[in-house]
Amino acid sequence: MAIPLGLALPQLKQYDLGRDVPAVAKAAEDIGYESLWVFERILFPEPATQGLYGIPGLPWPDEYRSVADPLVTLTLAAAATERARLGTSVLVAPLHVPFQLARSLATLDAASGGRVVAGFGTGWSLDEYAAASVAPFEQRGKVLDELLDVCQAVWGPDPVSYEGALTRIAPSEVGPKPVRPIPVLLPANSPRALRRLVERADGWMPVGMGAGQLAAQWQQLQDLAAEKGRKEPVQSVLRVNPRYSAKAYEGEDRAPFQGNVEQITEDLAAHAEVGLDEIFVDLSGSARDAEELKDLAAEVYEAARAAGV
Numbered sequence: 360m361a362i363p364l365g366l367a368l369p370q371l372k373q374y375d376l377g378r379d380v381p382a383v384a385k386a387a388e389d390i391g392y393e394s395l396w397v398f399e400r401i402l403f404p405e406p407a408t409q410g411l412y413g414i415p416g417l418p419w420p421d422e423y424r425s426v427a428d429p430l431v432t433l434t435l436a437a438a439a440t441e442r443a444r445l446g447t448s449v450l451v452a453p454l455h456v457p458f459q460l461a462r463s464l465a466t467l468d469a470a471s472g473g474r475v476v477a478g479f480g481t482g483w484s485l486d487e488y489a490a491a492s493v494a495p496f497e498q499r500g501k502v503l504d505e506l507l508d509v510c511q512a513v514w515g516p517d518p519v520s521y522e523g524a525l526t527r528i529a530p531s532e533v534g535p536k537p538v539r540p541i542p543v544l545l546p547a548n549s550p551r552a553l554r555r556l557v558e559r560a561d562g563w564m565p566v567g568m569g570a571g572q573l574a575a576q577w578q579q580l581q582d583l584a585a586e587k588g589r590k591e592p593v594q595s596v597l598r599v600n601p602r603y604s605a606k607a608y609e610g611e612d613r614a615p616f617q618g619n620v621e622q623i624t625e626d627l628a629a630h631a632e633v634g635l636d637e638i639f640v641d642l643s644g645s646a647r648d649a650e651e652l653k654d655l656a657a658e659v660y661e662a663a664r665a666a667g668v
Contacts, residue, residue, distance in 0.1 A: 562594025
């Protein structure tokens with residue numbers, strides 16, 4: 360059985376959001392993509408306090424200069440589609456007031472007929488934390504833990520009540536409720552994050568950086584789940600950020616998902632063999648406009664299915 364494939368929505372500066380997000384979302388669903396995804400970047404510091412992902416000297420990509428709000432983007436996509444799941448990869452938890460984010464996701468799930476998938480992370484940008492965080496960078500893990508608590512409370516039965524470091528909810532009715540339990544996905548890029556995922560989340564959201572590395576991480580996660588006595592299977596959605604080019608990449612130093620559609624498809628097939636539940640690709644930075652994005656998305660989808668992915 361073919362693995363479900365998803366597509367990232369156009370959030371970048373070259374797109375007309377009001378026109379292009381609904382158009383790309385509908386086209387993706389018509390092509391056969393089963394999920395639509397957004398990410399979160401709130402600013403582009405000049406100069407940056409730190410490098411990309413916190414790596415010294417690694418520059419931020421120019422596409423981060425303007426990234427549309429993820430929940431507004433998903434709302435536009437929800438109104439234009441009927442079946443595709445609506446996922447976040449990821450929302451940076453400490454940049455949001457937990458109660459308000461939980462309510463927004465519940466409302467979007469209710470409005471879309473139960474299609475939201477909530478991927479959360481802790482982020483890495485000190486500049487984003489300085490601008491918008493609800494707690495200092497050093498407390499990012501605690502904020503994510505509280506967000507997970509608040510979501511569980513707000514999405515659960517009334518009366519809702521909760522008391523934490525950031526959030527105090529007096530016994531209250533809080534609606535609308537999600538149509539069904541919203542799946543929560545987390546990364547697992549540290550021992551503490553790995554434990555949090557196994558103990559508190561529905562699934563894992565890795566990034567495609569090589570099939571061998573992915574397989575090792577997946578095995579580590581499954582081993583910990585067995586050690587902890589987890590009974591529910593860990594869901595898994597792989598995010599792929601291709602470095603697309605019309606021509607094949609000829610160098611021996613080709614990175615995973617670098618090159619033309621054929622090379623990207625080869626890597627998709629290799630990663631699919633690891634045994635994850637779903638893969639989605641972010642092609643939005645590779646296209647000049649929505650028409651080019653739709654054409655590229657169709658080409659990748661057709662090539663992947665032809666290759667058995």
